[in-house]
Amino acid sequence: MVRMTPEHRRAAIVAAALAVARRKGLASTTVRDVAAEMGTSSGLVHHYFEHMDDVLAAAFELVAEEDLRQTAESMAATPYPAEALVRFFRAYAPAEADPAFQLWLDAWAEASRRPAIKATSRRLNVRWHALLEETIRRGTGTARFRCHDPSGAAWRILSLVDGLALQVVAHGTTISRAEAFAWAAETSERELGLPAGALTSGRTR
Amino acid sequence: MVRMTPEHRRAAIVAAALAVARRKGLASTTVRDVAAEMGTSSGLVHHYFEHMDDVLAAAFELVAEEDLRQTAESMAATPYPAEALVRFFRAYAPAEADPAFQLWLDAWAEASRRPAIKATSRRLNVRWHALLEETIRRGTGTARFRCHDPSGAAWRILSLVDGLALQVVAHGTTISRAEAFAWAAETSERELGLPAGALTSGRTR
DNA sequence: CAGGTTGTTGGACAGTCGCGCAATATGGTC
DNA sequence: GACCATATTGCGCGACTGTCCAACAACCTG
Numbered sequence: 001m002v003r004m005t006p007e008h009r010r011a012a013i014v015a016a017a018l019a020v021a022r023r024k025g026l027a028s029t030t031v032r033d034v035a036a037e038m039g040t041s042s043g044l045v046h047h048y049f050e051h052m053d054d055v056l057a058a059a060f061e062l063v064a065e066e067d068l069r070q071t072a073e074s075m076a077a078t079p080y081p082a083e084a085l086v087r088f089f090r091a092y093a094p095a096e097a098d099p100a101f102q103l104w105l106d107a108w109a110e111a112s113r114r115p116a117i118k119a120t121s122r123r124l125n126v127r128w129h130a131l132l133e134e135t136i137r138r139g140t141g142t143a144r145f146r147c148h149d150p151s152g153a154a155w156r157i158l159s160l161v162d163g164l165a166l167q168v169v170a171h172g173t174t175i176s177r178a179e180a181f182a183w184a185a186e187t188s189e190r191e192l193g194l195p196a197g198a199l200t201s202g203r204t205r
Numbered sequence: 206m207v208r209m210t211p212e213h214r215r216a217a218i219v220a221a222a223l224a225v226a227r228r229k230g231l232a233s234t235t236v237r238d239v240a241a242e243m244g245t246s247s248g249l250v251h252h253y254f255e256h257m258d259d260v261l262a263a264a265f266e267l268v269a270e271e272d273l274r275q276t277a278e279s280m281a282a283t284p285y286p287a288e289a290l291v292r293f294f295r296a297y298a299p300a301e302a303d304p305a306f307q308l309w310l311d312a313w314a315e316a317s318r319r320p321a322i323k324a325t326s327r328r329l330n331v332r333w334h335a336l337l338e339e340t341i342r343r344g345t346g347t348a349r350f351r352c353h354d355p356s357g358a359a360w361r362i363l364s365l366v367d368g369l370a371l372q373v374v375a376h377g378t379t380i381s382r383a384e385a386f387a388w389a390a391e392t393s394e395r396e397l398g399l400p401a402g403a404l405t406s407g408r409t410r
Numbered sequence: 411c412a413g414g415t416t417g418t419t420g421g422a423c424a425g426t427c428g429c430g431c432a433a434t435a436t437g438g439t440c
Numbered sequence: 441g442a443c444c445a446t447a448t449t450g451c452g453c454g455a456c457t458g459t460c461c462a463a464c465a466a467c468c469t470g
Contacts (some may be wrong), residue, residue: 001434001435001436001447001448001449002447002448003435003436003437003438003446003447003448004240004447004448005447006446008356009447009448023301023317025314025318027232027314029431030426030427030428031427032426032427032428040448040449041448041449041450041451042428042429042449042450043429043430043431043448043449043450043451044447044448044449045448046428046429047447048446050429051428051429052429053425074326097317102314105314106314106315107315107375108310108314108371108375109232109307109310109311109313109314109315110314111311111375111376112230112302112307112374112375113230113232113233114425116282118375118376120380121373121375121376122376122377125372125376125379126379129379152384152388155350155369155372155380155384156225156365156387156388156391156392157371158368159365159367159368159369159370159371159372159388160361160364160365160368160392162364162367162368162371162372163363163364163365163366163367163368163369164360164364164368165373166313166362166364166367166368166371167330167360167364169317169324170312170313170314170316170317170327171261171316171323171326171327171330172327174327174330174334176333179357180414181361183357183360183361183364184359184381187361187365187392187396190395190396191392191395201437206417206418206420206464206465206466207417207418207466208416208417208418208465208466208467209417210417211416214417220434235456235457235458236457236459237456237457237458245418245419246419246420246421246457247420247458247459248418248419248420248460248461249418249419250423251458251460252416252417252418253460255458255459256458257414257457257458257459306420344460402415
């Protein structure tokens with residue numbers, strides 16, 4: 001019976017939930033699973049979270065936030081918008097059986113049944129969109145992007161990338177990770193009025 | 206107590222499961238739901254199916270097959286490839302809280318954990334792709350489509366449409382059904398070398 | 411009309427879930 | 441060392457799930 005500060009215990013609960021969710025999926029992660037993962041009783045979870053949904057949302061948020069932060073950081077490290085886009089695609093293109101992206105699939109499926117997950121998923125998605133939109137706006141200023149609707153373009157690119165990643169993770173071999181990457185770049189070139197190869201040739205400045 | 210032949214009863218069970226699944230989603234369709242939908246007892250379901258999973262897999266297959274069939278039929282009813290594409294987008298664009306599309310979200314999330322669902326989901330998805338690819342090929346012949354990679358283009362368009370539909374169904378208000386439709390058309394115009402508005406102006410011939 | 415095959419019933423069963431609560435153990439404060 | 445706030449326990453509750461099975465009833469055959 002190890003006694004923790006509320007702050008640490010909260011973090012421990014979310015971390016345990018995340019570990020279980022990676023293994024079993026978001027939907028079938030239960031209160032008892034989380035407690036067992038920590039080696040504590042199940043009542044403890046409800047002492048810190050009113051609903052199980054909130055625990056799952058927090059666990060999902062943890063991975064999603066971390067991925068977003070890393071990607072944003074990588075994109076901010078180059079002054080060239082085209083190179084930033086390439087880094088975006090690289091970060092987004094999942095491997096087969098990618099546990100992190102699998103959580104996104106779980107979250108999207110669960111969103112309609114669990115309000116907390118829906119809110120978290122939407123919020124994170126909007127931030128990915130904002131990241132993309134800002135890069136596009138930068139590109140129309142300093143680079144040779146041509147785009148009269150950066151917000152819409154960002155949604156179109158984001159949705160494409162989500163759809164491609166979905167194919168890779170859910171279906172395995174219908175399309176490859178390399179194809180997903182190349183196709184995202186190709187469509188974006190057209191979307192942003194860039195010459196063919198501007199995002200795929202390796203010469204992005 | 207209506208007595209049916211095994212053949213008919215099996216079909217009735219799957220049909221009932223499909224009706225419930227359309228309403229409540231695959232994951233929360235129970236044996237009792239299916240029995241109530243048929244107006245029979247729950248024991249009957251297990252007299253024909255060993256596991257409830259088998260019923261759900263059959264129901265998912267039926268609904269996916271049926272949607273595909275209807276869309277293909279609608280697309281085949283016009284001689285104009287551009288109009289066929291518009292019908293494709295119209296069929297694919299889901300409403301908010303669309304239980305039928307929710308089935309796809311459930312299937313994609315579950316695919317990595319349930320081989321039967323993965324196989325069905327992949328097979329159906331490939332057929333949606335084939336439907337799109339064939340329409341594009343037709344367009345390069347009889348219409349003014351310009352496309353050197355119909356298969357890749359079909360994957361890009363399908364993935365975009367999946368991603369857009371996902372936003373509508375999972376997140377509700379981030380983007381609207383109308384935007385999803387318009388954006389799918391807009392990107393496809395660029396993808397297929399069509400003039401702007403060729404798929405959205407209502408003049409698709 | 412009698413008999414047997416089998417489609418169908420309806421409830422029992424064991425398991426799961428999220429959640430709530432009284433009792434208990436712990437660590438910091440006086 | 442006594443005390444108190446609270447972190448933690450462990451179980452109970454009601455509702456749900458899939459699965460099983462003995463009894464019942466409908467239809468076909470003779």
